[in-house]
Amino acid sequence: MSALIAVDWGTTSLRAARLGAQGQVEEERSSPQGILAVAAGGFPAALDALCDGWHQDKTLTLMSGMVGSRQGWVEAPYCACPAGFDDVARQLVWLRPGQLAIVPGLSCEHDGVPDVMRGEEVQVFGALRLLGLQDATVVLPGTHSKWVTVRGSRIEGFTTFMTGEFYALLRRQSILSRTLPPDDGPLDASAFDQGVAHALTGHSLLGTAFSVRTLSLFERIAAESLPSYLSGLVIGEELRAQPAFPAAVVVIGSPDLAGRYQRALAPQGVTTHAVGHEATWQGLWALSKTLG
Structure with a gap:
């Protein structure tokens, strides 16, 4: 049974x-x-x-x-x-x-503005159990990325960033789509790093996104590397919005996406721990143990 x-x-x-x-x-x-x-x-x-x-x-x-x-x-x-x-x-x-x-x-x-999550809370609880933590800053990358603050095994609050959705919109429905190749292809680490760095020193994504077009126009980034650069831009924008970088971050997500966040956070002096989809099962298991 x-x-x-x-x-x-x-x-x-x-x-x-x-x-x-x-x-x-x-x-x-x-x-x-x-x-x-x-x-x-x-x-x-x-x-x-x-x-x-x-x-x-x-x-x-x-x-x-x-x-x-x-x-x-x-x-x-x-x-x-x-x-x-x-x-x-x-x-x-x-x-x-x-x-x-x-x-x-x-x-x-x-x-005064509400924020919500469904399912990510279970992943956070599961990751804490897997890593033996009671306090943590947790990042859940995705269509709507979440930055979560945990203290004493309680989720104090979180902030949502529409990072993945903005990537998709810019990738498929903006003028940038005319410049980008049909498929994302493998990650170009150098182009990704360049995108992160530009986002961190820029004023906002509204000001940095057009660089995807201009860098291609002046042939400073190869077309096949542009999706990686754009990925770096939107993830870098998410990092730029943080009031301060914690010493350590738990990243919950697929290996590819979690790896990108780990790569973007490393130059900021942030230690990262990655957890996969198993966090959901552990979170629901831990929750079941509170039901007596």
């Missing part, structure tokens, strides 16, 4: 893991059925299909991510920061009491 079925249900993908008595992953499965691909009322069937044979009726199942959004299975109201495991556990939305629940996600405010 499994101890937990952990589910990460995002906008475009669905992942699940069957965890054993010590939190170890016994089996993982995935599906392209993100919440946008599930018809109204189709969430129970989609979950049953992915977890077929896992004895859901006898095993606790915790789900995190956009499954708890207004477009998901059931909306799970956000838990306000600062928040730890106990706070999140108290606000679980139970679809089947004691058996199936959705993690609520977190909210915080900056000068």
Whole structure:
């Protein structure tokens, strides 16, 4: 009998893991059925299909991510920061009491403006468990990158940067797309570093982005290296917006994307620790242990 079925249900993908008595992953499965691909009322069937044979009726199942959004299975109201495991556990939305629940996600405010996350909070808790940390600055790169402050195993607050989305918009829908090659290709480390450096010394992305076109126009960067340069620009802009660099940062993400952040942070004297998607499973496992 499994101890937990952990589910990460995002906008475009669905992942699940069957965890054993010590939190170890016994089996993982995935599906392209993100919440946008599930018809109204189709969430129970989609979950049953992915977890077929896992004895859901006898095993606790915790789900995190956009499954708890207004477009998901059931909306799970956000838990306000600062928040730890106990706070999140108290606000679980139970679809089947004691058996199936959705993690609520977190909210915080900056000068009266709200910010939110869904799913990243579980990854943060999982990374802390994996690394044995109680205090940390955590970065979760992606379409909407998050910088998270953790103190005493509680998430005090976070800030969202639309870094990945701005990259995609500039890459595909701006005048820069006429200059850039059809595919990103492998990372050109030198061009990436140049983009980061230019962003850190510039005034803003509004002022630095046009350099993608002009550097190509004057043949100072090869066309195939421009996507790496643009990646450096947008990540560098994210770093430029930080009030101060911490001594150490935990980066949670895919090896390629986490590696870019590690590379960008290294010249700033920041020590980094990278954690992959296993943080989600460990976070849901740790959360399950607070339920008694």
